[in-house]
Amino acid sequence: MRSTPEIEDLLRRNAPQVLGALVRRYGHFDAAEDAVQEALLAAAGQWPSAGVPGNPRGWLIKVASRRLTDALRSEEARRQREERAAALTPRDAFTAPPPGERAPREDDALSLLFLCCHPDLPSPAQIALTLRAVGGLTTAEIARAYLVPEATMAQRISRAKQKVRGVRFGRPERWEQRLPSVLQTLYLIFNEGYTATSGAALQRRDLAREAVRLTRTAHRLLPDDCEVAGLLALMLLTDARGDARNGPHGELIPLDEQDRDRWDKAAIEEGVALVTGVLSRGRPGPYQLRAAIAAVHDEAPSPEATDWAEILGLYDVLVRLVPGPVERLNRAVAVAMVHGPHAGLSELDVLAGELKGHRLDAVRGHLLERAGEPEAARAAYESAAAQTLSLPEQRYLHERAERLNR
Structure with a gap:
């Protein structure tokens, strides 16, 4: 029998595929999401005592489908909807794949990410819907993470669902042009987890870890995309320092004062391997460059051994691609470390009206x-x-x- 944390992790991993299967078959994103949540609650209540079924995803799809069809049965167009869904649903949609084969709808998680990051949604709504539909977090958990009332977050999610009602489910046309907004949403979720913008806690590690998990999913489904790999590397290399950023009383410990023995060496090794692999493929993108900068910091055995000249060179390339004020602020620090504090202060003067x-x-x-x-x-x-x-x-x-x- 599996422990409750293992079951919770199993449910969270399967939630996007279950929701994707229902949305693909029935449409009705809002109702399907509610049905999936009911199925997850049912599993959380039954599996710890009754045991995990042999095909957990199939069990969840079956239960969620039953809940959804019950909810839709009273509608006048039920027969037409079911006939259309039956015609569109592959015969293998609800069968477990043979060992070693990829599930036929495994990329539903990616389709959900594109749906949740639809360009018609504002950034806060994209983040909330992503955490709810793809991350499997409850509305209360998301509200606590962003320090807003649960009712406020529920309204935000409800409005977002209404906004994407009727949007075709699946990987959108010209999806490559939409991918940056997906990555930006994941990056914003990670940043809020790594350094909370408000509240009593410096970090919200659960939020950062959720962003890493979702980005791993995107990387698994798009293994040849260098920027997806770069973002995952950046998250791993940054989050590797998480345990060393807090003192015993929750106080902030800056990078140059951290105990580097507390850094996560396995995460650093994985992040360095990822970014090294993608940088060798050609012209790097912004996330690859940010990951390379993080790697230089993480591989330095001490603050004094940090290669600031290399970091400055990487920032020079980054600001040509992304000349935003935050990137230029970070570059100003590198300028100061290479050329002295007065040179860095001169860079800050230029930013005074922008940041x-x-x-x-x-x-x-x-x-x-x-x-x-x-x-x-x-x-x-x-x-x-x-x-x-x-x-x-x-x-x-x-x-x-x-x-x-x-």
Whole structure:
């Protein structure tokens, strides 16, 4: 008999394929999603005591289909819908594949990702729907992760479902042009998990791990796409430092002060292998370059051994591809580490009118401190602390400012 955590993981892995099977057969994304959630709840209640069935996915599809057809039976067009669905459904849709063969609808998870990241949806709705439909998180879990009331998140998800009602299920035409929005959504989910934008916790590791899991799914289904591999590598190399970013009381520990023995060596090895493999294929994309930068940090045995010149060279390429203010802010740090803090501060002056939020002042405080200007550095740290909604970041920035008073 499997443990409850193993069953929960099994259910979460199967949820996208089950939902995809129902949407492909019946349509009605909203009703199908509700039916899948009921099937998952039924499995969570029965399997720990009765045992996991031999074909878990088939069991879930059968139960969810029954719940969905019960819900749809009273509609006037039931007969036409079932006849159309029967004509469209392959004969092997509900049979387990032979050992070693790929399930015929395994790419339903990818189709769901494209559906959840439909261009008509705003970014917050894409994220919420992705976590709900593909990630298998409950509305309450998503609401807690983003620190909003459950009712608010439920409305957001409901509106998103209504927006994609009637959208054809499957990999869209010109899907390659839509893939960047899928990757961006996964990246935003990971970033919120790795560094929470607000609240008492610095990280929401469950959210970061969910983003890694979803990106693994995308990489498995699109193994030849270099940017998908680059994003997975970036997540692995960044999340590998997660355990070392918090002190015993939840305080923020910056990169150059972290205990590198606490970094996840297996994740680093996997991430380095991924990014090394894709960089050899040709012109790298933004996620591959970000992953390469993370790899340079992770492979350095100490802060002093970090190859900042290589990092600066990678940022030079990145900002030509993505000349956004965040990328240029990170490049300014590399400039400071290679050419001195005053050179980095000159780069920040150019960004003053473009970048909003606390990060610009936080970097400015760090560079002013390195430049030997404690009063200006203290003012920058205090300004940054006043702008962030993250309590660990506030405490860290106040501590940096107070340290300059000693």
